[in-house]
Amino acid sequence: MIEIKNLEKSFDGIPVLENINCSIEEGSFTSLIGPSGCGKSTLINIIAGLDKANGGGVWIDDEKVKGTHTDRVMVFQNAALFPWLTVYENIAFGLKNIVDKSDEIRHKVEDVLRKVHLSRFKEYYPYQLSGGMKQRVSIARSLVMNPRILLMDEPFSALDEQTRMLLHSELQQIWMETRQTIIFVTHNIREAVKLSNRVIVMGIRPGTIVDDVPIQAGFPRNVEDPHIFDYEKNVFKRLKVEIEKVAKEEMGSDYRFKEGNIPGNSAYTMGSGI
Numbered sequence: 372m373i374e375i376k377n378l379e380k381s382f383d384g385i386p387v388l389e390n391i392n393c394s395i396e397e398g399s400f401t402s403l404i405g406p407s408g409c410g411k412s413t414l415i416n417i418i419a420g421l422d423k424a425n426g427g428g429v430w431i432d433d434e435k436v437k438g439t440h441t442d443r444v445m446v447f448q449n450a451a452l453f454p455w456l457t458v459y460e461n462i463a464f465g466l467k468n469i470v471d472k473s474d475e476i477r478h479k480v481e482d483v484l485r486k487v488h489l490s491r492f493k494e495y496y497p498y499q500l501s502g503g504m505k506q507r508v509s510i511a512r513s514l515v516m517n518p519r520i521l522l523m524d525e526p527f528s529a530l531d532e533q534t535r536m537l538l539h540s541e542l543q544q545i546w547m548e549t550r551q552t553i554i555f556v557t558h559n560i561r562e563a564v565k566l567s568n569r570v571i572v573m574g575i576r577p578g579t580i581v582d583d584v585p586i587q588a589g590f591p592r593n594v595e596d597p598h599i600f601d602y603e604k605n606v607f608k609r610l611k612v613e614i615e616k617v618a619k620e621e622m623g624s625d626y627r628f629k630e631g632n633i634p635g636n637s638a639y640t641m642g643s644g645i
């Protein structure tokens with residue numbers, strides 16, 4: 372169980388996160404969504420131990436997070452692979468510090484290569500891979516550490532729609548197989564609702580949790596199912612209030628939000644093209 376209690380964070384005296392309180396169940400898939408700059412990355416970085424809170428904090432099984440740990444691994448938007456290493460070597464890289472036996476390393480790497488369907492490409496170098504394949508290597512590099520918690524910061528936002536859909540089903544299969552706890556930052560409501568047990572909506576200035584939406588539907592999910600679409604509409608409705616606040620601050624208090632379109636940031640979509 373991850374518990375975030377009274378978490379506060381400011382940068383240069385400016386509050387970014389305020390009074391964040393929530394518990395995240397072991398084995399769950401939680402998405403964080405909110406206006407740009409509301410502190411989603413800051414929060415996930417604090418959970419990873421890459422940054423420190425100014426008040427309160429994060430506890431995992433009653434132990435306070437004080438720094439990074441191989442139990443918590445991040446996947447970023449940019450795969451950032453070592454260009455001079457092959458797919459296999461990129462994945463094995465982190466393991467070499469914690470596993471001595473080369474047989475064991477090989478077994479673990481081969482296993483995750485199968486999970487992300489890249490076994491055939493293990494001798495390829497990053498420049499020979501598509502964006503989606505690079506991101507799958509990045510996911511494999513995290514999975515091979517066998518973390519309890521996978522923290523994903525907009526992992527698919529740089530990918531085209533078709534690749535993104537492929538990776539959704541791959542990630543979902545991996546999650547159903549491993550039941551690692553996943554915390555997933557996204558701007559895409561459809562992605563959040565399709566993948567998660569729960570969508571946490573954040574507000575801005577300072578960042579707070581404004582809504583917590585459990586998604587009670589089995590997997591795999593069809594985003595055209597009216598039941599699923601209703602969840603998307605609910606999240607959109609709540610997020611719209613927050614985006615409108617920002618738009619009014621930035622564009623004047625008489626600004627009116629156009630239905631179906633979030634101003635100023637085309638990244639906020641219910642799915643593709645909405």
Ligand SMILES: Nc1ncnc2c1ncn2[C@@H]1O[C@H](COP(=O)(O)OP(=O)(O)OP(=O)(O)O)[C@@H](O)[C@H]1O
Nearest residue numbers: 382383387405406407408409410411412413414558
């Ligand atoms: N290291 C830092 N120093 C100063 N300010 C920072 C730092 N990191 C983040 N911020 C500020 O904190 C706020 C929250 O940033 P953060 O990246 O966490 O938001 P976000 O919700 O992830 O944004 P986006 O959706 O655009 O990625 C922003 O105003 C940002 O400029």
